Each structure stands twice: as C-alpha cells, then as structure tokens.
Amino acid sequence: MRRAGLSLASNAMTSADKFTIIEGCSVSKARTGLLQLSHYVIETPMFMPVGTKGCMKGVLPEQLEELDVQIILGNTYHLGLKPGPELLRKAGGLHKFMNWKRGMLTDSGGFQMVSLLKLTEITEEGVQFESPYSSSNPSTASKGRKKWKSSTGTEKAPGSPRADGEAVVPSKDLMMLTPEKSMEIQNAIGADIMMQLDDVVSSTTTGPRVEEAMDRSIRWLKRCGKAHSRADEQFLFPIVQGGLNMTLRERSVSGILEDEYTGYAIGGLSGGEAKNDFWKVVDASTTLLPKSKPRYVMGVGYAEDLVVCCALGADMFDCVFPTRTARFGCALVDAGQLNLRLKQYASDHTPIDPTCKCLTCQRYTRSYLHHIVTDIPTAARLMSIHNIAYQMNLMRRIRNSLRVNRFPEFVTQFMQNRYGDKEIPSWITDALTSVGIVLTRDTQAVSSDSIDSQSDRKKRSADGEETGEQ
Amino acid sequence: MRYLFALRSRMTEVRQKTDFLRKEMEFSVNEVSSSEFPVIRRGVLKLRGQSGQECQVETPGCFFHTHFGSIPHLTPDDLQYVKDSLSCIPLNMTLSTASVFADALAGYEKSVGAFVGYPSSVVYMSLHDPLVPLKPAMNEKATIGIWNRTGKKKLTPEQFMDMQDKLKPDSVQIMCDMDTEMEGSSNQRLTKSYDSSLRWLDRCLELMKDRSSHYPVLATVGGGSDPWRRKNFCLEAANRKVDGFVIDGFGSGWIAKWKEWEVTGSSLFGPHEALIRESIRSLPKDKPRFIHAPLSPTAVVQLVRMGVDVFDTSYPAALADRGQALIRTGDFCFEVWTMSEKGYFDDLTSLSTRCGCYTCEKYTRAYIHHLIACEEINAGVLLMIHNLNEYLKFFRDIRKSMDEGKFHLWMPQAEAGRQQADRD
Numbered sequence: 001m002r003r004a005g006l007s008l009a010s011n012a013m014t015s016a017d018k019f020t021i022i023e024g025c026s027v028s029k030a031r032t033g034l035l036q037l038s039h040y041v042i043e044t045p046m047f048m049p050v051g052t053k054g055c056m057k058g059v060l061p062e063q064l065e066e067l068d069v070q071i072i073l074g075n076t077y078h079l080g081l082k083p084g085p086e087l088l089r090k091a092g093g094l095h096k097f098m099n100w101k102r103g104m105l106t107d108s109g110g111f112q113m114v115s116l117l118k119l120t121e122i123t124e125e126g127v128q129f130e131s132p133y134s135s136s137n138p139s140t141a142s143k144g145r146k147k148w149k150s151s152t153g154t155e156k157a158p159g160s161p162r163a164d165g166e167a168v169v170p171s172k173d174l175m176m177l178t179p180e181k182s183m184e185i186q187n188a189i190g191a192d193i194m195m196q197l198d199d200v201v202s203s204t205t206t207g208p209r210v211e212e213a214m215d216r217s218i219r220w221l222k223r224c225g226k227a228h229s230r231a232d233e234q235f236l237f238p239i240v241q242g243g244l245n246m247t248l249r250e251r252s253v254s255g256i257l258e259d260e261y262t263g264y265a266i267g268g269l270s271g272g273e274a275k276n277d278f279w280k281v282v283d284a285s286t287t288l289l290p291k292s293k294p295r296y297v298m299g300v301g302y303a304e305d306l307v308v309c310c311a312l313g314a315d316m317f318d319c320v321f322p323t324r325t326a327r328f329g330c331a332l333v334d335a336g337q338l339n340l341r342l343k344q345y346a347s348d349h350t351p352i353d354p355t356c357k358c359l360t361c362q363r364y365t366r367s368y369l370h371h372i373v374t375d376i377p378t379a380a381r382l383m384s385i386h387n388i389a390y391q392m393n394l395m396r397r398i399r400n401s402l403r404v405n406r407f408p409e410f411v412t413q414f415m416q417n418r419y420g421d422k423e424i425p426s427w428i429t430d431a432l433t434s435v436g437i438v439l440t441r442d443t444q445a446v447s448s449d450s451i452d453s454q455s456d457r458k459k460r461s462a463d464g465e466e467t468g469e470q
Numbered sequence: 471m472r473y474l475f476a477l478r479s480r481m482t483e484v485r486q487k488t489d490f491l492r493k494e495m496e497f498s499v500n501e502v503s504s505s506e507f508p509v510i511r512r513g514v515l516k517l518r519g520q521s522g523q524e525c526q527v528e529t530p531g532c533f534f535h536t537h538f539g540s541i542p543h544l545t546p547d548d549l550q551y552v553k554d555s556l557s558c559i560p561l562n563m564t565l566s567t568a569s570v571f572a573d574a575l576a577g578y579e580k581s582v583g584a585f586v587g588y589p590s591s592v593v594y595m596s597l598h599d600p601l602v603p604l605k606p607a608m609n610e611k612a613t614i615g616i617w618n619r620t621g622k623k624k625l626t627p628e629q630f631m632d633m634q635d636k637l638k639p640d641s642v643q644i645m646c647d648m649d650t651e652m653e654g655s656s657n658q659r660l661t662k663s664y665d666s667s668l669r670w671l672d673r674c675l676e677l678m679k680d681r682s683s684h685y686p687v688l689a690t691v692g693g694g695s696d697p698w699r700r701k702n703f704c705l706e707a708a709n710r711k712v713d714g715f716v717i718d719g720f721g722s723g724w725i726a727k728w729k730e731w732e733v734t735g736s737s738l739f740g741p742h743e744a745l746i747r748e749s750i751r752s753l754p755k756d757k758p759r760f761i762h763a764p765l766s767p768t769a770v771v772q773l774v775r776m777g778v779d780v781f782d783t784s785y786p787a788a789l790a791d792r793g794q795a796l797i798r799t800g801d802f803c804f805e806v807w808t809m810s811e812k813g814y815f816d817d818l819t820s821l822s823t824r825c826g827c828y829t830c831e832k833y834t835r836a837y838i839h840h841l842i843a844c845e846e847i848n849a850g851v852l853l854m855i856h857n858l859n860e861y862l863k864f865f866r867d868i869r870k871s872m873d874e875g876k877f878h879l880w881m882p883q884a885e886a887g888r889q890q891a892d893r894d
Contacts, residue, residue, distance in 0.1 A: 053840075053844040053846060054837075054840060054841075054844070055841060055846050055848045056848075057846060057847060057848070058847050058848065058851075060548070060848070060851065061832075063545075063547065066547075078844075082840060082843055082844060083815070083816075083836065083840045083843075087815070087816050087836060090816065090818065091818055091834070091836065091837075097834070097836075097837055097840075098837065099832040099833060099837075346573075346574050347573075347574045347576070347577055349577055349578050349579075359545060359546070359547055363546060363587045363589070364587055365578070365585065367571070367574045367578070367585075368539070368571065368574075368585050368586060368587070370574075371538065371570050371571040371574065372538045372539070372540065375538060375619065376537060376538055376540060376542070377542070377543050377847040377850055377851075378540040378541075378542070378543065378544060378545060379540075380847060381545050381847070381851070382545060382587075385545070
C-alpha cells in the first residue's frame with residue numbers, strides 16, 4: 001500500500017518536484033531518494049559535512065568528491081563577516097570562490113548569533129548583535145580573535161581605515177540580522193539550499209518564549225520568501241520550530257505549509273534535550289510534513305542518531321561533530337570512537353577500520369596516527385578524511401539497505417555492532433519500535449553471521465538488485 | 471684534493487662514478503670548472519630502498535623535508551599536484567622527530583616510509599629538523615641530545631645506531647656535535663666538538679660493521695668557525711668509508727643570521743661563506759654534499775655555485791607555515807608574498823599567473839587571504855602545494871640551465887634578486 005502511494009507520488013511529479021523517492025522501507029518510515037539541486041543531484045538519506053568558513057577544514061574539495069560527499073554546509077554568519085557578501089558576489093558565489101562543484105547548503109546565521117555571541121537581542125525586526133570585529137576590517141582578522149572578545153572597543157585593529165577608503169565602523173557597532181539581510185547574504189553565497197532565518201531558542205526552554213519564537217519564525221519565513229531574489233537557483237527551506245511541545249510543532253508545520261517549498265527542516269533540536277524528547281519531536285514532525293518532500297534534521301551527526309532519524313523518515317543531516325572530533329584525535333568506527341591519543345594505540349599496526357577504503361585507512365596505521373595526532377596539520381587532515389568517509393559509508397549503507405528493502409535488518413545489525421553486549425539505550429529501542437523495527441533483546445542468539453546469511457538470502461531473492469554493503 | 475683543484479683551473483670535465491660496497495647509494499656527478507665560472511656540478515644520486523625500490527634524485531636537487539614523517543601540510547595524495555614528484559619519493563626524515571615512533575616500529579613489517587604514508591619512497595634520516603631551532607648545549611661528551619615533544623633524549627653512538635636499526639632508513643646522517651657558536655665558542659669547546667664528532671663517526675662505522683645493519687652514511691663536516699678545524703675535519707671524514715657529506719656546524723641560529731645578512735645586503739652568508747668554501751674544497755668530488763636549511767632561491771644558487779648538491783624542501787614549508795607564497799616574477803627572479811596583507815582581500819586573480827599548479831589553477835589570492843584570515847589549515851595546504859611546485863621547478867630550471875651551459879645566467883640575476891629583496 002505504502003509503496004503504491006509512493007510510486008504514485010513520483011508519477012505525479014511535476015517540474016517543481018525536485019525530490020524523487022526511489023524506495024521506501026516496508027516497515028519503518030525510512031526512504032531513499034534523489035534531490036535535484038542546481039549544482040548536483042544528491043542521494044538521500046545524506047549527511048552534510050560542515051565547512052563553516054568557506055572550506056572543509058583540512059580536506060580539499062577533490063578529496064571530498066573522492067569521499068563521495070555530495071553536499072556541504074556553509075555558515076552564513078561567518079561568511080557574511082568574512083569574506084563578506086560583496087566579495088562573494090564579485091567572486092561569483094562561494095562555489096567558485098572555494099572550488100566546490102557539488103551541492104551546498106547555508107544556514108541562516110541566526111543560530112551562530114545566539115550560540116556564539118552575548119548581548120544579542122531578538123526583536124520582531126531581527127537579531128541584533130554586536131559585531132565581533134573591533135573594526136569591520138576583514139583583513140585584520142587573523143590577529144583579531146582575541147580582540148573579538150574584548151567588547152570595550154578600546155582596541156583597534158592596526159592599519160585601519162581600510163585600504164578601500166571605507167570608513168572604520170566604530171567597534172561597538174551593533175548589527176542587525178534581519179530575514180532580509182540573511183537572504184541577501186545567502187543569495188550572495190549562492191548555495192543550492194538556503195535556510196530561513198528563524199528565532200532560535202534553546203531546546204530546553206519552556207514557556208511562552210517557545211511559542212513566540214515559533215510564531216515569529218513563521219512570520220520571518222514569509223519575509224525571507226519575499227526577500228529571496230534567486231528562487232529558481234536556490235531553494236529556501238523553512239524550519240519547523242516549537243521546542244519539545246507537540247502542539248506548537250503542529251502549529252508550526254501548518255503555518256509553514258501555507259506555501260510550498262522544496263524541502264523542510266526540523267530545527268530546535270540537538271541542543272541538550274533528552275534523547276527521549278528528541279526522537280519524539282523528529283517522529284512527530286516527519287509525520288506532519290509532506291511525504292513527497294525531503295526533511296532535514298538539523299545538527300544531527302552521531303551514527304546511532306542518524307540511523308534512528310532515518311527510520312523516523314528524515315532525509316538530510318548536518319553536524320560539526322565528525323570533523324571536529326577528528327581534529328581532536330577521535331576516529332569514528334561502527335563500535336563507537338577510537339581516541340587515538342591513548343597509549344594503547346602506540347604500537348597498534350592495524351588501520352582505524354580495516355574495511356574502510358579511505359586514504360587514511362589504506363595508508364596509515366593507528367600507531368602512526370597516535371604519534372602525530374593533534375600535533376601536525378596533516379594529522380587533522382587524515383583524521384577528518386576518515387571520519388567523513390565513515391559518515392558517507394554509513395549513509396551509503398543505509399541507502400543501499402533501503403534499495404533492497406533490508407533496512408530493518410541493517411538497523412538491527414548496526415545496533416548490535418555498536419552496542420555489542422551492552423544494553424541498547426531505551427530511547428533507541430523505543431524510537432525504532434514506534435516505527436515497527438523491534439530490536440529483540442535476545443540479539444545474542446542472532447549472531448552477526450546469521451544476520452549476514454539471512455541478508456544474503458534476501459539479497460539473492462532481490463533478483464539482481466544492487467546489493468548493499470554491510 | 472687541493473692538487474686536484476689546482477689541475478682544474480682550466481675548463482675540464484671529469485666524469486666519476488663510484489660503486490660502493492653497499493649498493494644502496496650511488497652518485498655520479500659531472501663537474502665542470504673554469505676560471506671564468508665557478509664550479510658546476512650536475513649529477514644523479516641513486517638510492518635503493520630495502521624492498522628494492524629505487525629513487526633517483528637529480529642534482530642539484532631536493533629531498534622532501536618531513537616533520538614527524540609527514541611532508542608538512544600535505545596528505546600523500548596531494549603529491550599528484552606536485553609536478554616533480556617521482557614514482558619513488560626521496561623523503562628526508564629527521565631523527566629528532568622520527569624518534570618518537572622508533573619504538574613503535576618494532577612490530578611493523580613494512581618500511582618506515584610506508585609507516586608515514588609513503589610506501590614508495592626511500593628515506594634518508596638526518597639529525598635535526600631544519601625548521602625547529604636547535605636547542606643549544608644539548609650535547610655532552612659521550613652523547614648528543616635530540617629534542618622532540620617528549621623531551622630531551624640523550625644518545626650514545628650505540629643508542630644512536632640502535633635507534634637507526636629500529637627505524638631502518640635507507641641512509642643515515644651520522645651523529646655529530648655541531649652545536650658550536652659562530653662567535654664566542656672557546657678553543658676548548660671547538661676541540662671538544664671536533665674530537666667528539668670524529669670519535670662518534672668512527673664508533674658508528676665500527677658498530678655498523680659489527681652489526682648486520684648497513685646504511686649508506688653521511689658524515690657531517692663541522693669544525694665551527696675555525697677554518698683549520700673545518701679543513702682538517704673534511705680531510706679526516708673523507709678518509710672514512712662514508713657515502714657523502716652534510717655541511718653544517720655553523721652553530722645554533724645560523725639560518726636566522728643568513729637572513730640578517732641577506733637583508734643587510736652584505737655577502738649572503740657573511741663570514742660563513744669562507745667556511746663553506748673551506749669545507750667543500752677539502753671534500754672528495756665524487757661524493758654528494760648535502761645541506762639542511764630553509765634556503766631561498768638566491769641562497770641555493772650561491773651554494774650550488776660553491777658545489778653543494780643536495781638540498782631539502784624545508785623552505786617552501788617554512789613559507790607556507792607563515793602564510794607566504796614563493797612567487798616567480800621573472801625567469802631568474804623570485805618574491806615572497808605575505809598573503810595576509812590587505813591588498814589581497816579582493817584580489818581575484820590566481821596566485822601566480824606564471825605557475826599553473828593546482829593552487830594557481832583553482833583558487834585566487836583573495837581565497838587564500840580569506841583562509842589565512844580565518845586561520846584555516848587549508849591555507850597552508852594550498853600554499854605548500856604552490857610553493858613546492860615553484861621550488862622544485864626552480865631546481866629543474868637550474869639543472870636545465872646547467873645542461874644547456876647557461877648556469878651563469880643565474881648569477882647576475884641572483885645578485886639583482888638579492889638587491890630586490892634588500893629593497894623590499
């Protein structure tokens with residue numbers, strides 16, 4: 001039944017439908033599809049590594065392509081300050097500036113303002129914040145990091161005023177990020193997907209502020225839509241807000257659905273809320289959102305979260321975690337993380353993951369990485385390459401299992417690999433049970449071998465369809 | 471040796487090829503000298519790794535400088551963007567940084583080159599990283615000190631050879647005491663340095679004979695600021711079974727001094743120039759002479775002229791570390807650009823219009839400026855790729871000009887380049 005509905009949806013595809021669902025899970029809400037963007041067609045479910053300031057830290061664009069990264073994320077807040085929309089426009093957009101040919105998504109800039117800056121005031125007009133630069137001279141920034149923190153304004157960057165004759169903006173300059181301004185910067189960056197400016201509150205906030213933020217986000221969405229000047233090349237994604245309150249989430253979705261968009265984001269999560277609340281909000285939101293459109297859960301990057309969210313019907317994810325933890329010496333594997341700084345790896349001559357095909361695992365041992373990690377830039381690069389490869393492999397395994405309708409088996413095996421003899425956290429079993437994937441606690445009886453042979457049988461019965469790699 | 475030199479005051483050509491007992495390092499060099507032009511040495515250094523891989527370094531040429539075994543800023547796949555990279559990479563590791571993983575190599579089956587990510591490479595193990603300032607007073611009577619992040623490590627010749635046996639490089643710079651000051655080192659200190667270095671050299675050679683481990687070895691010719699000791703050390707070292715020489719022993723901080731002299735416009739190497747000449751004059755012609763330092767093209771031309779064969783790529787790395795680009799502005803002219811300068815903020819032209827490397831082809835000055843402003847490590851990556859290409863092309867061009875008999879063209883230009891640097 002479900003499948004029939006899905007194929008109907010794809011039959012009824014119009015030119016406006018950029019998202020095609022290839023296959024849906026017959027048990028859970030998971031699905032795999034293709035999203036047609038201006039620069040690239042991305043396969044979903046997809047993880048988007050974060051390249052905050054116009055580059056992926058330590059990884060060259062060609063290396064990202066090699067790793068099968070199809071879409072990356074840039075931060076509007078950072079890019080708006082450095083190098084600034086003017087230069088980005090002149091350079092022909094961020095794609096050209098940074099030599100990236102595939103998909104790109106930019107956030108609205110609102111989140112960073114709330115998370116990075118103090119003295120932020122949010123009004124109906126927009127988000128008001130103090131400029132982090134003591135002068136608005138972008139080229140003094142390398143020395144500027146410490147100065148940002150001094151809000152006294154006594155320090156001025158050397159060499160001001162700017163060479164181009166522009167007046168020095170007083171250091172106590174208050175800046176306002178409005179929906180219009182966010183769109184202007186995002187239009188200059190030129191990403192394939194832009195996020196609306198939303199009124200962000202911490203996911204643990206309760207009370208009337210959550211409702212105010214939700215309502216304001218919908219009003220700002222409309223203003224974003226009006227200000228958006230490149231609607232044919234860049235898709236604007238609304239963000240579902242409403243905290244952990246299901247009624248507010250419902251109202252948020254119905255407000256957003258007054259207009260049609262290419263895809264939808266689920267925001268206000270991954271901010272320290274209980275996992276039990278987290279999955280319920282994702283679950284409720286994906287149920288409320290149209291099936292035929294991609295759903296992007298913001299700020300999700302842990303492997304188990306990705307697998308669960310896919311089961312709940314989410315399609316796109318982003319998180320700084322895999323690349324950030326890489327730079328601190330942690331390598332991602334199915335069983336969790338390896339902290340390569342630990343002494344136990346000093347003479348370990350195996351690769352991080354013997355099954356991984358990335359440059360790092362093909363060329364290096366844990367031992368060498370142990371000796372260089374956090375010490376030299378090359379180590380940060382090698383670790384980032386592996387962790388991005390891990391995320392990409394995980395998403396590929398999810399997609400492939402969906403294509404041969406073996407997603408529940410994949411989830412079962414994945415959780416077993418990840419938790420082994422340890423108990424699987426109850427939020428995971430609850431979330432998966434809610435969509436029909438029951439992780440039996442007697443998984444010990446089902447050894448990984450038997451799952452393999454079981455999936456082999458399924459693979460054979462899937463008459464020659466592309467096989468998923470387990 | 472001096473007699474040989476006297477014979478070569480006229481334009482002569484001598485072809486020498488030496489087969490060593492150990493076949494791992496071979497050097498053939500063609501030396502031309504005349505009264506009009508200084509010595510021109512053009513050669514090929516062949517190194518063979520333990521697993522049979524062979525690497526040819528055309529001289530004057532470079533080994534790839536590494537830090538903790540890695541070419542700074544790069545991952546091995548980046549070498550596809552470096553035009554000159556050979557199928558087999560000549561890596562210059564330094565004992566001071568490689569020592570941190572010497573113990574870990576005990577259970578490792580492949581070569582140390584493979585361990586650091588370059589399975590197709592030959593590894594030459596020198597003593598100190600030219601980009602890490604030497605800590606003075608590290609050496610004692612029986613030991614040299616090497617310094618890495620785990621602290622000071624003292625090595626006797628036995629321990630030194632033990633460590634080499636763990637790392638198993640394809641050639642080795644023998645330990646020496648080169649920590650004498652240019653000025654102010656007492657006679658006593660110089661004598662101690664001289665004696666220790668020679669004693670250690672003999673002891674290491676003896677140890678190698680006793681053990682089954684054989685490495686082509688380079689002796690470091692020191693002698694500090696004393697020309698007599700320098701000459702004698704060279705003559706003594708030349709009498710030993712060594713495969714080549716490293717010219718060093720100018721005391722700590724000598725590179726900084728060269729920079730000073732370069733800027734003040736006096737002779738590039740100041741008082742070192744005579745000492746380098748004195749060292750080289752006493753060395754056998756058929757063996758390669760190495761020098762380890764971040765050397766600008768101007769300095770390289772001068773040293774090539776004096777008869778140095780092998781350099782390393784620490785200069786492009788040092789520039790990349792500082793956010794600087796080596797830019798060729800003419801056939802014989804180079805400039806160093808500091809990419810954080812404001813003027814590059816909105817300069818959307820490629821880094822160097824003459825280069826055409828990956829960085830120059832795909833990115834702009836403004837982008838590199840942006841990366842530096844954001845303190846992104848990718849800035850170092852892109853600059854390193856460009857600087858390496860520029861530096862290696864410079865060496866290719868030097869060799870080409872030698873082959874075409876036009877090396878002299880580099881000299882007046884080099885002088886002019888120096889004055890240019892002076893003005894800047």
